[in-house]
Amino acid sequence: MPESNDHFTPYPDHVLENVLENVLAFLHSRRDRNAVSLVCRSWYRAEAYTRSDVFIGNCYALSPRRVTDRFTRVRSVTIKGKPRFADFSLLPVNWGAHFTPWVSGMANAYRTLEKIHLKRMSVTDDDLAAVANSFPRFKELVLVCCDGFGTAGIAAVVSRCRGLRVLELIEDEVSDDYVDWISCFPADGPTNLESLMFDCVESPINFESLENLVARSPLLKKLGLNRFVTIGQLHRLMTRAPQLTHLGTGSFSPPEQPEQHEHHENDNNRVSDYVSAFASCKSVVCLSGFREIAPEYLPAIIPVCANLSSLNLSFANINAEQLKPVIRHCHKLRVFWALDSIGDEGLQAVAETCKDLRELRVFPIDATENGEGLVSEMGLLAISIGCRKLQSILYFCQQMTNAAVVAMSKNCPDLVVFRLCIIGRFSPDHVTGEPMDEGFGAIVKNCKKLTRLAVSGLLTDRAFSYIGQYGKLVRTLSVAFAGDSDIGLKYVLEGCTNLQKLEIRDSPFGDSGLWSGLPRFYNMRFVWMSSCRVTREGCLDVARQLPRLVVEVFRRDEEEGGEKSDFVNTLYMYRSLDGPRADAPRFVNIL
Amino acid sequence: MELINFEATELRLGLPGSTEDHRDVKSTNSPVNSNKRSSPEMDSSVSDENDPSRSPPPTKAQVVGWPPVRSYRKNILQGKKSEPERGSGIYVKVSMDGAPYLRKVDLKVYKSYGELLKGLQAMFKCIIGLYSEREGYKSEYAPTYEDKDGDWMLLGDVPWDMFLPSCKRLRIMKSSEVIELTVSAFFFGRNKTTK
Numbered sequence: 001m002p003e004s005n006d007h008f009t010p011y012p013d014h015v016l017e018n019v020l021e022n023v024l025a026f027l028h029s030r031r032d033r034n035a036v037s038l039v040c041r042s043w044y045r046a047e048a049y050t051r052s053d054v055f056i057g058n059c060y061a062l063s064p065r066r067v068t069d070r071f072t073r074v075r076s077v078t079i080k081g082k083p084r085f086a087d088f089s090l091l092p093v094n095w096g097a098h099f100t101p102w103v104s105g106m107a108n109a110y111r112t113l114e115k116i117h118l119k120r121m122s123v124t125d126d127d128l129a130a131v132a133n134s135f136p137r138f139k140e141l142v143l144v145c146c147d148g149f150g151t152a153g154i155a156a157v158v159s160r161c162r163g164l165r166v167l168e169l170i171e172d173e174v175s176d177d178y179v180d181w182i183s184c185f186p187a188d189g190p191t192n193l194e195s196l197m198f199d200c201v202e203s204p205i206n207f208e209s210l211e212n213l214v215a216r217s218p219l220l221k222k223l224g225l226n227r228f229v230t231i232g233q234l235h236r237l238m239t240r241a242p243q244l245t246h247l248g249t250g251s252f253s254p255p256e257q258p259e260q261h262e263h264h265e266n267d268n269n270r271v272s273d274y275v276s277a278f279a280s281c282k283s284v285v286c287l288s289g290f291r292e293i294a295p296e297y298l299p300a301i302i303p304v305c306a307n308l309s310s311l312n313l314s315f316a317n318i319n320a321e322q323l324k325p326v327i328r329h330c331h332k333l334r335v336f337w338a339l340d341s342i343g344d345e346g347l348q349a350v351a352e353t354c355k356d357l358r359e360l361r362v363f364p365i366d367a368t369e370n371g372e373g374l375v376s377e378m379g380l381l382a383i384s385i386g387c388r389k390l391q392s393i394l395y396f397c398q399q400m401t402n403a404a405v406v407a408m409s410k411n412c413p414d415l416v417v418f419r420l421c422i423i424g425r426f427s428p429d430h431v432t433g434e435p436m437d438e439g440f441g442a443i444v445k446n447c448k449k450l451t452r453l454a455v456s457g458l459l460t461d462r463a464f465s466y467i468g469q470y471g472k473l474v475r476t477l478s479v480a481f482a483g484d485s486d487i488g489l490k491y492v493l494e495g496c497t498n499l500q501k502l503e504i505r506d507s508p509f510g511d512s513g514l515w516s517g518l519p520r521f522y523n524m525r526f527v528w529m530s531s532c533r534v535t536r537e538g539c540l541d542v543a544r545q546l547p548r549l550v551v552e553v554f555r556r557d558e559e560e561g562g563e564k565s566d567f568v569n570t571l572y573m574y575r576s577l578d579g580p581r582a583d584a585p586r587f588v589n590i591l
Numbered sequence: 592m593e594l595i596n597f598e599a600t601e602l603r604l605g606l607p608g609s610t611e612d613h614r615d616v617k618s619t620n621s622p623v624n625s626n627k628r629s630s631p632e633m634d635s636s637v638s639d640e641n642d643p644s645r646s647p648p649p650t651k652a653q654v655v656g657w658p659p660v661r662s663y664r665k666n667i668l669q670g671k672k673s674e675p676e677r678g679s680g681i682y683v684k685v686s687m688d689g690a691p692y693l694r695k696v697d698l699k700v701y702k703s704y705g706e707l708l709k710g711l712q713a714m715f716k717c718i719i720g721l722y723s724e725r726e727g728y729k730s731e732y733a734p735t736y737e738d739k740d741g742d743w744m745l746l747g748d749v750p751w752d753m754f755l756p757s758c759k760r761l762r763i764m765k766s767s768e769v770i771e772l773t774v775s776a777f778f779f780g781r782n783k784t785t786k
């Protein structure tokens with residue numbers, strides 16, 4: 001392997017390389033960098049020497065050693081672990097994606113590491129302690145959808161990383177070790193904190209320490225509180241940090257029991273007090289939280305609505321009447337997350353005001369199959385008419401029509417992400433009784449920038465023929481309870497030439513469908529198929545034909561065994577430069 | 592340009608689904624393929640969409656990981672749905688201005704407003720009065736409640752049976768503050784006016 005830590009000497013070759021390195025320092029896009037590295041050896045070396053941000057889309061695609069050998073001057077590392085279906089309990093708990101080998105691999109190689117960003121990794125408290133001890137210049141820790149650690153690990157990081165600027169815990173599962181981590185920040189002087197987000201930490205927080213910390217963090221711009229912070233406490237924090245731009249508001253309701261230092265709490269339980277708090281936080285552009293909202297307090301946010309670009313009410317059980325007084329001020333809103341409790345009427349209100357909306361997510365309050373349908377095709381239609389610049393949508397509903405989906409495909413041509421979840425499996429168009437093929441077909445046909453698609457409802461192979469025919473830019477496809485036969489899968493694997501991530505569950509796709517993807521699998525990040533009709537023999541064939549593909553087969557219930565002709569419960573396969581992983585648990589068979 | 596289907600919210604007699612409006616969107620022919628995996632409920636909805644007496648499909652067994660909502664979201668919301676509970680009493684929170692703790696009462700235990708007020712009195716050891724147009728408040732406290740729409744209402748306007756399912760929580764306010772509540776409700780666009 002080429003030496004990548006040569007000292008500069010003024011020979012002509014090296015002059016050129018040095019010039020190249022200086023130029024490449026300006027190149028940040030990893031796709032561009034990957035292209036640069038393929039030009040020739042010296043460009044490969046120069047690029048490797050100057051890459052400071054490393055992105056690893058699948059932690060098992062290569063070993064930590066390979067990364068540290070190639071890239072020696074890394075400031076920031078991003079690693080993704082488990083496949084997304086792990087979020088829905090489809091992956092056994094001990095499957096893997098451990099951070100430990102990465103932190104130990106990097107501890108020696110990257111003394112100047114500043115930032116770690118992990119998604120769906122298993123991280124232990126020891127790993128966090130290792131981070132705290134190994135990287136003297138450490139500044140940013142972002143953990144998204146991770147598990148395996150607790151408040152003890154967080155305490156280790158905040159107490160030892162004196163230069164910490166960013167600590168963001170987003171949708172992690174954090175165990176309560178009864179450690180008062182917020183008190184573990186260095187006690188005196190101002191901090192460097194710019195972002196502190198702990199919305200997902202399900203344990204009480206020492207408010208006095210938190211208030212003290214916020215008061216001496218003049219650079220703090222983003223603060224995300226957990227649900228144990230009451231609205232009265234939020235008020236106090238806001239007066240300490242009027243410079244905030246991003247605020248996660250905690251519970252947004254008064255306490256059930258009084259806090260010891262809550263003097264005059266009852267007198268403060270008035271909307272008007274909180275209105276003035278929001279009025280003085282003039283820089284707030286992003287609001288979230290509202291974890292246990294007392295709806296009568298929602299109007300308090302009105303003073304900041306005109307400047308809001310992002311509003312996340314997805315934990316707030318509010319109806320349209322409660323939403324309207326607030327949303328009608330949000331002219332600049334670009335991102336809106338909500339519960340379906342706002343109903344079609346609430347969505348209508350959004351459509352009337354939020355003309356710049358780019359991203360909408362509507363989550364179900366009642367996630368059962370025969371639940372009350374609070375939003376429907378009417379809401380989707382209203383949004384498509386009012387929010388023409390929409391780029392990304394995630395929409396849960398109990399009923400839908402092709403007509404509304406077709407309308408959205410025409411009204412919102414900028415759609416990049418379209419994820420529609422009709423909660424009742426196999427639900428047809430509830431007006432015509434037809435499959436939802438035409439609706440999704442229109443989306444792939446008319447939305448020429450579409451890169452991510454999630455389908456649902458009653459779908460035949462025809463839907464997949466549309467996706468294969470028109471979904472040329474689709475990189476991520478999620479399928480559940482859909483299709484008739486292997487031909488459906490064949491359409492997708494042969495047609496979607498940019499497909500990177502394919503996740504399928506409970507669909508009648510079998511071995512011949514799977515084999516039609518053989519030419520593509522090396523170009524994909526992963527393929528997931530669970531409760532489909534692929535057999536062990538079929539998977540073995542794929543593994544034999546593609547030696548650099550890791551083909552994992554397992555059962556969700558962690559049982560072992562199974563015959564060759566049996567349908568495989570879960571197939572998860574991905575390319576790897578360093579062969580099968582050594583840490584696979586017993587129930588995982590690597591073929 | 593009306594997009595809201597007002598007829599869906601219209602009060603009228605008739606079975607749900609018996610309106611003709613939705614049928615405008617119907618496209619021609621194409622019956623659903625019969626050779627697919629389909630659940631029994633789906634067949635009935637396909638065969639005759641004009642049948643207003645179509646009964647709701649039977650509850651399906653819970654499928655793991657479906658719908659794809661993270662358990663993180665499911666858990667948190669279900670925690671809040673638990674009040675008021677069905678079948679085992681209607682517990683609502685009661686707050687009283689000036690009292691340091693909130694309490695909870697089971698509304699099912701009481702048969703009338705009078706009984707409820709007596710119970711609250713005992714709980715908070717104060718005199719709470721019902722408001723009357725003529726005499727004003729008989730005491731310095733006024734009982735109010737939050738209804739399903741999130742509006743704060745004075746206790747006693749609607750029949751007890753209508754009140755029971757609509758009450759989400761109770762608040763015993765100082766009579767003077769009832770006026771302020773009306774003003775702030777007006778200012779922030781809450782559309783119910785209290786008497």
